[in-house]
Amino acid sequence: MRRLPLLVDPHGREHRDLRISLTDHCNLRCTYCMPEQGVPWLPKATLLALPELLAIAEVAVGAGISEIRLTGGEPLLRRDIVEIVAGLAALSGPAGRPEVSMTTNGIGLAKLAGALAEAGLARVNVSLDTLRPDRFVQLARRDRLADTLAGIEASLAAGLGPLKLNTVLMRGINTDEAVDLLRHALGIGAELRFIEQMPLDAGHTWTREGMVTADETQSLLASAFDLRALPGRGAAPAERFEVRPVGSPDAEPLGTVGIIASVTRPFCGNCDRLRLTADGQLRNCLFATGETDLRTPLRSGASDEELTALIHENLAAKLPGHGINDPDFLQPRRPMSAIGG
Numbered sequence: 001m002r003r004l005p006l007l008v009d010p011h012g013r014e015h016r017d018l019r020i021s022l023t024d025h026c027n028l029r030c031t032y033c034m035p036e037q038g039v040p041w042l043p044k045a046t047l048l049a050l051p052e053l054l055a056i057a058e059v060a061v062g063a064g065i066s067e068i069r070l071t072g073g074e075p076l077l078r079r080d081i082v083e084i085v086a087g088l089a090a091l092s093g094p095a096g097r098p099e100v101s102m103t104t105n106g107i108g109l110a111k112l113a114g115a116l117a118e119a120g121l122a123r124v125n126v127s128l129d130t131l132r133p134d135r136f137v138q139l140a141r142r143d144r145l146a147d148t149l150a151g152i153e154a155s156l157a158a159g160l161g162p163l164k165l166n167t168v169l170m171r172g173i174n175t176d177e178a179v180d181l182l183r184h185a186l187g188i189g190a191e192l193r194f195i196e197q198m199p200l201d202a203g204h205t206w207t208r209e210g211m212v213t214a215d216e217t218q219s220l221l222a223s224a225f226d227l228r229a230l231p232g233r234g235a236a237p238a239e240r241f242e243v244r245p246v247g248s249p250d251a252e253p254l255g256t257v258g259i260i261a262s263v264t265r266p267f268c269g270n271c272d273r274l275r276l277t278a279d280g281q282l283r284n285c286l287f288a289t290g291e292t293d294l295r296t297p298l299r300s301g302a303s304d305e306e307l308t309a310l311i312h313e314n315l316a317a318k319l320p321g322h323g324i325n326d327p328d329f330l331q332p333r334r335p336m337s338a339i340g341g
């Protein structure tokens with residue numbers, strides 16, 4: 001087992017969570033994430049192969065990373081996804097074996113959930129913005145709601161839990177489904193998390209006025225549910241609430257709901273996340289404008305110590321906050337699909 005210096009940034013935040021984007025490709029085209037056409041794909045030769053990915057992850061886990069979240073683009077599009085999960089789950093560091101989880105649109109999970117669970121995947125977050133097939137086509141530009149729902153079912157059957165569902169609300173498009181989506185999640189024993197839309201779309205169409213805020217989401221839910229804040233958030237992006245039927249304060253909770261208010265209630269002060277892009281660039285924030293190239297040194301034979309030094313260099317430049325609300329905020333060059341959410 002390796003013992004390398006822990007990942008503490010200049011603001012005292014210890015980093016334990018590594019998000020790895022496995023590909024920038026996707027089988028959907030969600031309007032808030034990717035344009036319909038003309039996506040500038042990462043050159044194939046720059047994508048990290050399985051051994052390269054594992055080599056970087058091993059160094060990170062040795063330095064104290066204890067949670068690895070696979071994302072993309074759509075991580076299930078990687079043909080070697082089961083091998084990737086198995087390789088990552090077998091790593092070991094000061095905190096023991098990392099917990100490996102995945103954020104996915106669920107398409108493909110119907111086939112893969114069992115094998116992924118066996119390979120060591122602990123749990124999944126599945127994105128679900130609507131329960132209506134016609135609206136799914138409008139939002140994701142593909143007719144795949146049935147595949148997503150089948151994937152959700154399969155992940156429950158495979159024990160990939162606790163299951164979380166991610167929803168981005170968009171005004172006038174799916175806000176009228178906020179209550180139905182939460183009811184659906186509670187019905188299958190999942191935790192729904194409403195994510196505020198962030199300025200990370202490839203088309204640069206985000207506007208502050210257009211996004212649905214956490215306050216609005218809470219008002220929408222208040223028509224049917226009573227939300228009671230849960231303490232002990234730690235470094236988690238989601239504020240979590242117990243959910244009861246409206247007007248029944250003494251009832252048993254029906255479950256929980258999360259709200260990720262990255263724009264209106266930033267939670268940077270407790271951030272413990274680093275991000276590795278599919279082409280081997282380390283980012284210390286979703287909104288970072290700089291990256292540290294790990295791919296080129298790795299391919300030139302850098303030692304574990306040299307790679308660790310590069311990770312620390314990246315961390316040393318981490319800002320205290322994402323700056324979305326600053327007047328001089330600049331949207332990062334990479335869209336969400338190429339960073340990894």
Ligand code: SAM
Nearest residue numbers: 033072073074103104105127166197198336341
């Ligand atoms: N394809 C997978 C999926 O959709 O779950 C994984 C990658 S996706 C980039 C990860 C998460 O980011 C999804 O839950 C998606 O809804 C969210 N997301 C994408 N673009 C976003 C944006 N502009 N603002 C907020 N969340 C966004």
Ligand code: SF4
Nearest residue numbers: 026028030033073105
């Ligand atoms: Fe694909 Fe996920 Fe982006 Fe939708 S949010 S386009 S599923 S990467």
